[in-house]
Amino acid sequence: MQPGRAEKRWMYETMLLSRRYEEAIEKIYLEGKQPRFDMAAGPIPGEMHLSNGQEPCAVGVIAHLDEHDTVTATHRPHHQAIAKGVDLKAMTAEIFGKGTGLSGGRGGHMHLLDPRVNFVCSGIIAQGMGPALGAALSRTLQNKPGVAVSFIGEGAVNQGAFHETMNLAALWKLPLIVVVEDNAWGISVSKKDSTAVERNHVRAAAYGIPGHFVPNNDPIAIYDVAGEAVARARRGEGPTLIEIETDRLAGHFMGDAEQYRPDGEKDALFARDPIPRLRDQMLAAGELEADEVPAIEARVRSRIEEAVAFARESPYPQPTDALKCVFHPPT
Amino acid sequence: MSEENATRKLTIARAMAEAIAQEMRVDERVFVMGEDIAALGGVFGNTRGLADEFGTTRIRDTPISETAFMGAATGAAMDGMRPVVELMFVDFMGVCFDAIYNCMAKNVYFSGGTFKVPVVLMTSTGGGYSDAGQHSQCLYGSFAHLPGMKVVSPSNAHDAKGLMTAAIRDDNPVVFMYHKGLQGMGWLGTEPAAIVPVPEESYTTPIGQASVVREGTDVTIVGLAMGVHHGLRAADQLAERGVSAEVLDLRSLVPLDREAILRSVAKTGRLIVVDEDYRSYGVTGEIIATVAEHDLGLLKANPQRVAYPDVPIPFSRPLEQYCLPNADKIVAAFDAMGG
Numbered sequence: 001m002q003p004g005r006a007e008k009r010w011m012y013e014t015m016l017l018s019r020r021y022e023e024a025i026e027k028i029y030l031e032g033k034q035p036r037f038d039m040a041a042g043p044i045p046g047e048m049h050l051s052n053g054q055e056p057c058a059v060g061v062i063a064h065l066d067e068h069d070t071v072t073a074t075h076r077p078h079h080q081a082i083a084k085g086v087d088l089k090a091m092t093a094e095i096f097g098k099g100t101g102l103s104g105g106r107g108g109h110m111h112l113l114d115p116r117v118n119f120v121c122s123g124i125i126a127q128g129m130g131p132a133l134g135a136a137l138s139r140t141l142q143n144k145p146g147v148a149v150s151f152i153g154e155g156a157v158n159q160g161a162f163h164e165t166m167n168l169a170a171l172w173k174l175p176l177i178v179v180v181e182d183n184a185w186g187i188s189v190s191k192k193d194s195t196a197v198e199r200n201h202v203r204a205a206a207y208g209i210p211g212h213f214v215p216n217n218d219p220i221a222i223y224d225v226a227g228e229a230v231a232r233a234r235r236g237e238g239p240t241l242i243e244i245e246t247d248r249l250a251g252h253f254m255g256d257a258e259q260y261r262p263d264g265e266k267d268a269l270f271a272r273d274p275i276p277r278l279r280d281q282m283l284a285a286g287e288l289e290a291d292e293v294p295a296i297e298a299r300v301r302s303r304i305e306e307a308v309a310f311a312r313e314s315p316y317p318q319p320t321d322a323l324k325c326v327f328h329p330p331t
Numbered sequence: 332m333s334e335e336n337a338t339r340k341l342t343i344a345r346a347m348a349e350a351i352a353q354e355m356r357v358d359e360r361v362f363v364m365g366e367d368i369a370a371l372g373g374v375f376g377n378t379r380g381l382a383d384e385f386g387t388t389r390i391r392d393t394p395i396s397e398t399a400f401m402g403a404a405t406g407a408a409m410d411g412m413r414p415v416v417e418l419m420f421v422d423f424m425g426v427c428f429d430a431i432y433n434c435m436a437k438n439v440y441f442s443g444g445t446f447k448v449p450v451v452l453m454t455s456t457g458g459g460y461s462d463a464g465q466h467s468q469c470l471y472g473s474f475a476h477l478p479g480m481k482v483v484s485p486s487n488a489h490d491a492k493g494l495m496t497a498a499i500r501d502d503n504p505v506v507f508m509y510h511k512g513l514q515g516m517g518w519l520g521t522e523p524a525a526i527v528p529v530p531e532e533s534y535t536t537p538i539g540q541a542s543v544v545r546e547g548t549d550v551t552i553v554g555l556a557m558g559v560h561h562g563l564r565a566a567d568q569l570a571e572r573g574v575s576a577e578v579l580d581l582r583s584l585v586p587l588d589r590e591a592i593l594r595s596v597a598k599t600g601r602l603i604v605v606d607e608d609y610r611s612y613g614v615t616g617e618i619i620a621t622v623a624e625h626d627l628g629l630l631k632a633n634p635q636r637v638a639y640p641d642v643p644i645p646f647s648r649p650l651e652q653y654c655l656p657n658a659d660k661i662v663a664a665f666d667a668m669g670g
Binding site: 101102103104107114124128138142148168326327328 | 394399
């Protein structure tokens with residue numbers, strides 16, 4: 001399955017939006033944290049896990065989804081949130097801890113929840129798999145259209161939740177797609193030091209379901225494989241496991257000096273950055289005109305500036321708002 | 332209500348199943364999943380007959396995969412369903428607690444109240460039948476301690492039905508903790524006083540409202556689930572000595588009916604808290620702190636607690652029975668208050 005011109009252009013622009021967004025967040029995150037790195041300081045306190053390099057996973061899969069489909073994401077969720085259509089202003093305000101954020105600042109960057117587009121994420125490895133299974137079950141029980149996609153990292157494959165969820169999804173033949181973003185590192189521990197098999201898609205065999213491997217962080221190849229998986233799920237034929245070889249261009253979190261990486265590894269990763277690669281492919285194929293590139297760049301920057309301005313200008317929540325929204329209806 | 336209807340007695344197990352069935356008949360979003368809940372009807376009988384009426388799509392047996400199906404309950408609830416999910420023994424929370432306290436309990440908050448998470452997590456508690464330390468705990472305090480979950484635990488079938496109906500209709504996670512010794516399963520040494528008249532029609536028992544199950548003037552005995560029955564027996568013993576004990580059934584731990592506790596202690600001036608959960612950092616301390624923070628002057632004597640000692644639950648009959656709360660221990664606690 002190949003993306004059409006419009007889809008490809010959406011994929012490129014969304015990847016660029018995500019990357020420029022992370023670059024903006026990175027800069028703002030460091031405000032107040034230099035020269036001494038203090039995680040609690042600055043306009044964006046707390047941990048920050050940037051998704052630079054992993055954008056192909058988000059757009060290649062989410063290109064096949066609409067707002068009715070459910071996505072559960074990880075502690076590194078910005079690229080998926082952006083691709084799923086989470087409101088950029090409310091998301092940015094949430095990351096700043098502002099009262100206008102998605103949850104009024106109760107969650108922060110690892111807890112972006114948006115019922116409008118059926119998007120949730122979590123700071124616990126593999127935690128989103130069960131809820132995605134439940135969303136898929138809910139669609140089946142209600143005879144409602146829609147599939148669920150659980151994005152996880154390669155580290156999550158070694159969690160018990162992975163095995164339990166895959167077995168149940170296969171047993172109940174649910175419309176679930178599990179997407180493993182394999183960036184080769186679980187913080188500082190490499191996949192080869194944590195995982196008994198070289199490739200995780202082979203684990204699909206344990207559940208009798210299709211497993212696919214997409215090498216080379218290629219959004220078009222991801223689109224192809226994901227399209228098949230989503231179509232299969234929509235036909236009621238059950239779950240699929242997709243493993244994507246992707247690259248984490250940033251540290252595990254902001255402040256990670258990445259001394260565990262072998263010399264030269266980061267240079268090699270930047271040399272195969274998927275965003276300029278897709279741009280050049282599209283330019284060569286005539287799917288993008290050279291003079292459009294700066295226009296797209298300007299468009300995404302303007303959206304980000306608008307979102308950041310909204311977040312900066314928004315008021316902090318009242319301190320006592322901490323005590324609200326523990327239960328529904330919110331008080 | 333017919334004569335027969337008014338006097339129809341049910342076990343807690345039957346009452347729970349009836350409440351679930353009645354909600355399932357009127358609300359297609361309600362479904363049940365857990366281990367051994369379909370053909371077997373639940374190890375503790377609380378889903379008996381449901382698979383026959385509703386089929387195994389809505390009454391779903393699960394594999395032994397608590398992490399996945401607790402997470403799935405949360406995901407289904409956030410997608411518009413109203414799952415009732417069973418954790419067979421509360422002790423098993425150890426294999427799936429992340430899905431409960433880090434996800435189910437927090438997603439209303441993390442969404443600023445924009446997501447509803449209407450899950451009923453029903454789970455069995457309690458020992459007394461030599462099932463040892465991984466199948467006999469109560470863990471009331473553990474669930475009540477962590478924010479985002481309502482917690483209820485009935486002492487009788489009437490409240491069990493009403494609380495289950497209220498729990499299913501609630502838009503939040505409700506942990507419904509049923510004591511095995513109150514279930515009416517026969518083979519578990521059933522407490523007969525838990526089997527009471529239950530109206531056939533659907534009704535709710537408000538979550539967060541305690542109930543005075545015996546009025547008195549000299550001492551307040553606060554408990555939940557099995558503790559209420561120990562309290563009632565102790566009250567009988569105390570009455571023979573001319574002491575009038577009031578017994579308060581908490582019914583809910585979250586929200587906790589602090590006003591009812593304060594009202595009763597204001598009347599009696601003496602407080603004994605009974606809990607089959609561990610003594611330290613738990614329900615008994617919370618109840619006493621509630622009174623102490625409000626007005627120490629209410630108390631004519633030091634409050635007492637009759638709780639499980641801080642040890643894993645032992646297997647051997649004399650060891651376990653030594654540790655469990657009972658009426659004699661409550662009477663002894665009263666005596667320790669110095670009359």
